[in-house]
Each structure stands twice: as structure tokens, then as C-alpha cells.
Amino acid sequence: MNIRNLLCTAAFCAVAGLGAGHASAAESQDTIKIALNEWTGQQLSARIAAELLRKMDYKVELVTAGGLPQFTAMAKGELHANPEVWDNSITDIYTNGLASGELVNLGDLGLKPRDGWIYPPYMAELCPGLPSYQALYDCTQAFSNAETFPDGRLIAYPADWGTRSQQLVAALELPFKAVPGGSEGAMIAELKGAIAAKQPIVMMMWEPHWIFSQMDLNWVEWDASDGNCVESEESRGKACGFAQAHVNKIVSASFPDKWPNAAKFMEKYTLTNDEQSRLIFEVDQDHRPIEEVVAEWIDQNKDKWSVWTAP
Template sequence: MKAKSLISAAVMALAGSGMALADSSDPIKIPINEWTGQHISAHITGTLFKKAGYEVEYVTAGAVPQFAAIAQGDLHLQPEVWTNNVGDIYPKAVESGDIVVLGQLGLQPQEGWIFPPYMKEKCPGLPSYDALYECAEAFAAADTFPKGRLITYPADWGTRSKDVVGMIELPFEPVAGGSEGAMIAEAKSAVATGDPILMMFWQPHWLFADMDMEWVAWDAADGECVEESGQERGKACGFQQATIDKIANKNFASDYPGANAIFEAMSLDNSVQNALMLEIDQKGRPLEEVVAEWVDANEATWKPWVDAGLAAKQ
């Protein structure tokens, strides 16, 4: 018992000094997707792994293609999986056991179509989606008239808005945004000039701290909203509201038991992400600097997570 206590004390001392030894000398590979919030989640995760002595490598990967790489072990984990935008590979990999879900990250997400409040004057009946049938021209652009223009996610994020438009026969033309930045720039430009805009978007996001936007309202779903089929005018639930999961390759827990314990314990909420995204996307500060600043200021929050990881390595 005395020896075990001495070992535990030594481990904790190493934690404080940042000198803890990792389970494996191989770096933990964390994918970087297309949006800033995920960059924050990934880099906080990686920073905490480094606090426990692990080597970390960040790898650029698409939000859907990453799942094949995680299932095969080429990437190790993902802290921010929006479960309503995962394609076919992810659920099959979870079912087969190649990908393990380690709980939710803690964010409270929402996805759907947003518009600026002044569009209520041009389209009476908003926020109900039903109003869009009667005032599509109010949202039209030169290249879509008489149909309204709907800005959707970038093409490699999937076709969910386009699918819903088709199912409910809404007189709108879906136009894929080039990137998150391009979508935000278009929203800012429209609001600055009072022009119409309807756009697929999500929260948490700094946009809602910077701009006044409202959400299109849908019919209540009978149970969970099913996007893929069964929607029609009068019975349109719009979009399944996601959970945000933490996932890892099936071998991660055995290869990196300490990091796995940290990953299971860690949690982030909307207020953290929104604040950090604002610093990065609006104030132009480097991601690494903003994340390091949060980590330095919030040791009381993350230290128990790292301690759990160190304990799992004994």
C-alpha cells in the first residue's frame, strides 16, 4: 500500500510538471474538419493529451471522409461529431464496432434555416416554413427568380437542405455555400444592405453573438425528426437536431488508456466555444493562442480530466 501511494504521488507530480510518460510513443492523430468550433474542440483535446505527456498530430480531414480513416485506425478520435451530418459510413462503423462512441461533448446544438428579422416584413407568416411557399420571390436572386434562393452547406457536407426542399416541394433553389467563411460573408453583406437571405446554419457559433438572426420554425415531429423521408407540406419537421458525440477507433482505449480516460471525462459547452470562436473568427487571433489562453485560465476545469487519465495509466 505504501509503495502504491508513492507511485501515485509520483504520477501526480509528473502531471503538474507536464512530464508524464505516454502509453505509446506513437502520436495520437486528431482530424481537423472544416469549421472553427471543431478546431477548438480538437485543439483543446490535443492540448490536454499533451499535458499528460502524449504526442499529438493534427490531420486535415473532411467531416464525412474522416469516419473511414477513424474506423481503419489511420486517425484515432474525433471530439465533435454532429450526429445528423455523418453519411452512411459512420453508423455502419459504430454498428460493427470499428468506431466507439465515448459520450457527448456537452455542446447543445441546433441546425436549420436562419434569416434576419427584417425579412418578416417582406414575408409575413415567418418564422413558419409555410410562409416560404407564399413569398419565395421575396428571397429570390437574379439567377433563381421566381424561386427563392437558399444557401446550403458546402457540397462536401452533404445535401440535407436540398433533400428537404425536394421532399416538401418548396419553391426555392438550393445553392451550396463555398465554405463556412463564404456563407458568413454573404450573411453579413445581406444584413448590411437589408437584402434577402435564407441560409442553412448551426449553433453554437459566434454568428449569433454578432448578428440578430431567427430560425425557421417547422411542424412538430411525431417522435424524432426523420430527414430522409416522409416529410411533406403540413408534416415537415425540417432537420433532426443533433447530438454532438465524442468517438474513437476501437483500439484507442487499449492503445492509449490514459488519453481515453481524459477524452471520456472532458466536456465543453456553448459558452466556451462561442467565446473562443469570436476571438478567432472576428478578432483574428491565432487558434493556438486562444486555446492556450483558455487552458491557462481554466486549470480547475480540466485538471480533473487529466488526473483521470494519469490514474488510468497506472
């Protein structure tokens, strides 16, 4: 069942039939505050949305926000929107906010995500049995370092992104220590350094990301699962790994009432894996300013976004 339909507030449903267009006198003149999270992909999604809303004559501010605290801020009306929320790395603040109507889901951004544990192919020589996660029980020392020995070392997502890897390691009684990555950049730097030196590494990672077009990487594989993966019910022999995300556009409860045409724009706004991966590469590897990359995408895709912003 479509959660967006279930959780649609009366205020939002009332504006759903209005035509999208530019900010009008009937709309609030307050500034729309859009969350900027830590990773490059989300920052690109947020900045593109911000620039297109500015073209619609809205005042927009980009506000740096933690992946978890942002939902409290949105529920309070201190932040108003995040166009890229991965719904498998969230807490009760998010799910309860949707259920109560303090947060509103304006639909899927269009990304087709995957996240899980990755490793370079040479690790299969040191750990026969990969890609099955079961092999990790017999290969802990192949993945260990001085800090974790005799346990293996797993690089998890940064602490602010949640503790899913830590919880899975505990549930499976896997003899690994899940160490939070410092940031996306720090994780990528460690991955590149380990591969260059052919050092042991296993890491939580996600798609879309440019890294998969530049490096040969394998995914750890899990037990077959009937239906959705329920992470809280896993054990060795019944391990589905990670519930795969939907990437949603989330706004505060007040957003559709205050800025109905902006809400219609957000409903229509989409990006593909290929689009975002190319943009991430431009920023992270070609070291171009993110503002320049966003401006270029907008300049080259007017036929696409003009439909989203048209009156």
C-alpha cells in the same frame, strides 16, 4: 437507450475502470492523430484536446480531414479521434462504423446544438407568414436572385457537410434552390453583407455560434413533431425540419486499447455552448491566432481540465 452503452466494444469496456492519468510505458508510443474539420468550433475542440493530451505526455498530430471522409480514415486506423462529431450530418459510414465497432463513441462533448434555417427580421416584411416554413411557398421571388429566379435561393451547408437542406427542399417540393456555402467563413461573410444591404437571404446555420450574439436572427419554424424528427419521412404539412444533433467524441476501434488513459481523458472532456461561442468569436471576429486562443483557455481553466488529466 444509450447508444454508447450499446456500442461499447469489449476492449473499451475493459479499460473503462482504469484511472485516467499520464501516458505510461504500457501504452502505445505511436502518435495520436486527431481530425481537424472545416469549421472554427470543431478546430477549437480538437486543438484543446490535442494540447491537453500533450500535457499528458502523448505525441499528437492534428490532421485536416473532410467531414465525411474522416470516418473511413478512422475505421482504417489512419485517424484516431474527433472530439466534436455532429451526428445529424453524417452518413452510413458513420452509423455502420459504430454498429460494427470500427468507431467508438466516448460520449457527449457537452454542447447543446441547434441547426436549421435562419433569416434576418426584415425578411418577415417581405414574406408575411414567417417564421412558418409554409410562408416560403408564397415568397420564393422575395428570396430569389438572378441565378435562381423564379425559385428562391437558400444557402445550405458546404457540400462536404452533407446535403440535408437539398434533401428537405426536394421532399417538401419547395420552390427553392439550395446552394452549398463555400465554407463557414464564406457563409458568414454573405450573411453579414446581405444584412448590411438589407438584401434577401435565408441560410442553414447552427448553434453554438458567435453570430447569434452579434446579429438579430430568426429561425424558420416547422410543424410540431411527436418524438424525434425523422428527416427521411417529411412532406409538406408534416415537416419537422431537421433532427437536432448530439455532439459526440468519436475514436477509432484501436484507440481505447492503445491509449487507455487518453480514452479516459476523452470521456471526461467537455465544453459548453458559452465557452465555445466566446472562443469562436475571439478567432473569427477578433482575428486572434487560434493557437493563442487555445493556450489562453488552457491557462485560465486549469482547475477544470486538471480533473480530466489527473492520474
